[in-house]
Amino acid sequence: MPELPEVETIRKELLPHVLKRTIKSVDVLWDRMVKYPSVKDFTRQVTGQKITSLTRRGKYLFFSLSNGVVLVMHMKMTGSLVMNSKDTKFARAILNLDNGKSVYFHDPRKFGKMWLEKDTKTIISELGPEPLDKDFTPAALAAILSKKTAPVKPVLLDQSLIAGIGNMYADESLFTARIHPEKPANKLTKAEVARLHAAIQSVIQKALKNKGASVRNYIRPDGAPGNAHDEFNVAHGVGKDCPRCGTPIRRIVVRGRGTYFCPMCQPKN
DNA sequence: CCCGGAACCTGAAGGC
DNA sequence: TGCCTTCAGGTTCCGG
Numbered sequence: 001m002p003e004l005p006e007v008e009t010i011r012k013e014l015l016p017h018v019l020k021r022t023i024k025s026v027d028v029l030w031d032r033m034v035k036y037p038s039v040k041d042f043t044r045q046v047t048g049q050k051i052t053s054l055t056r057r058g059k060y061l062f063f064s065l066s067n068g069v070v071l072v073m074h075m076k077m078t079g080s081l082v083m084n085s086k087d088t089k090f091a092r093a094i095l096n097l098d099n100g101k102s103v104y105f106h107d108p109r110k111f112g113k114m115w116l117e118k119d120t121k122t123i124i125s126e127l128g129p130e131p132l133d134k135d136f137t138p139a140a141l142a143a144i145l146s147k148k149t150a151p152v153k154p155v156l157l158d159q160s161l162i163a164g165i166g167n168m169y170a171d172e173s174l175f176t177a178r179i180h181p182e183k184p185a186n187k188l189t190k191a192e193v194a195r196l197h198a199a200i201q202s203v204i205q206k207a208l209k210n211k212g213a214s215v216r217n218y219i220r221p222d223g224a225p226g227n228a229h230d231e232f233n234v235a236h237g238v239g240k241d242c243p244r245c246g247t248p249i250r251r252i253v254v255r256g257r258g259t260y261f262c263p264m265c266q267p268k269n
Numbered sequence: 270c271c272c273g274g275a276a277c278c279t280g281a282a283g284g285c
Numbered sequence: 286t287g288c289c290t291t292c293a294g295g296t297t298c299c300g301g
Contacts, residue, residue: 001294032277059295076295078279090279109278111295150271159296167294217280256273257294 002075003059004130004164005207005228006218010081011056013221014103017083018063021097022050030092033107035115045069045116046095055120058127058163062120070117073105078217079112081105085223108217127163131204136162138197145185145193152188153181154255156200165200168213168235171260173199175234180266181252181259206231234260 002010026043028034034042049065056062063071073081085091085104092110095103105112117123128144129136144162148155155161156170165173174181176199179192188196212218212226215236219225229235234242237249242262252259 003295074295076277077293107278108280109293111277113296157295258292 001077001166001168001215002079002212002218003166003169003207004204005169005210006212006226007056007059007061007075007164008208009212009220009226010075011054011061014081014083015054017099017101017221018051018054018095018097018103020050020052021099021101023047023065023095024098025096027094027096028092029094030107030110033092033105033110033113035113037116042114042116046071057120057124058130058159059166060123060127062123064120068118070120071114072117072120072123073114074112075107075218076109076111076113078109079105079107080217080219081221082219082223083221103221106217127159128161130163131165131200136197136201138194141197141200142190142193145188148185150185151182151254152179152185152196153257153259155185157257162200164204167257167259168215168229168232169200169203169207171235172203172232175199175261175266176203178265180268181254181261182268234262236260 023046026046028039031039049067051063052066053064059074061073065071082104084101090106090108091104092107093105129140145155153170153174156165173196177195179196207213207228210226210228210231211220213228214225215229234249237260238251240249242249242265245264247262247264249260250263
């Protein structure tokens with residue numbers, strides 16, 4: 001699924017195609033993917049505007065437009081942005097640019113959304129720090145975890161606490177830090193918090209380097225897959241063995257999320 | 270506040 | 286081969 005590394009890869013690779021381009025027209029092929037305003041008002045406010053910047057926070061993409069409006073996109077589970085796509089079976093919206101290129105919003109599941117905001121603050125203020133932010137220190141993570149009695153995994157997934165981590169990278173981070181996903185967040189030792197902090201950063205950095213993980217429908221703007229899933233240790237690894245100790249990877253459900261871990265390397269106690 | 274569950278959707282995978 | 290059921294998981298919303 002598109003998490004921070006996937007959305008950042010989309011942003012980086014889309015940028016040269018869209019920066020300073022004018023949106024000549026918009027085709028909305030699935031009306032309900034526009035959260036607000038109405039499709040008609042959305043189209044009116046976007047058409048003819050120049051894209052002045054493309055930024056990201058957590059899993060949200062922000063196209064800043066020359067009229068001051070911000071076009072926000074969220075890929076949810078199966079969304080992707082592809083330049084000049086030939087396969088239009090799952091195209092839900094198309095931005096046609098003045099350089100003759102088009103941005104296709106593909107989304108088989110139709111969970112993805114786009115909408116307009118007056119600035120990025122309305123979204124960013126609801127989000128916690130990003131894993132690679134300067135202010136995401138071990139002490140900051142410790143403060144976040146100490147307030148929660150919930151299992152550590154859903155805390156990592158809470159975007160208002162930390163922005164950008166999804167199911168795959170939560171599992172990978174907990175494996176790397178050798179922490180059981182159901183351990184109560186406020187029960188982690190200082191050493192575990194330090195390991196988890198380092199693990200989150202290294203997992204996200206590695207995934208960025210590998211241009212995201214193509215486990216489901218995620219593809220990059222040029223249509224190519226990412227490679228981060230090649231280096232997964234446990235995520236979606238049922239039927240495989242732990243690369244560290246050889247124990248079969250187990251799948252449990254934590255707060256409704258499929259969760260993969262090594263019962264030997266990540267003991268409950 | 271906290272939690273569980275449903276809703277949004279449809280392709281893929283598994284069972285029979 | 287084909288029908289049916291279940292599963293996937295980001296986010297929001299609703300009820301207990």
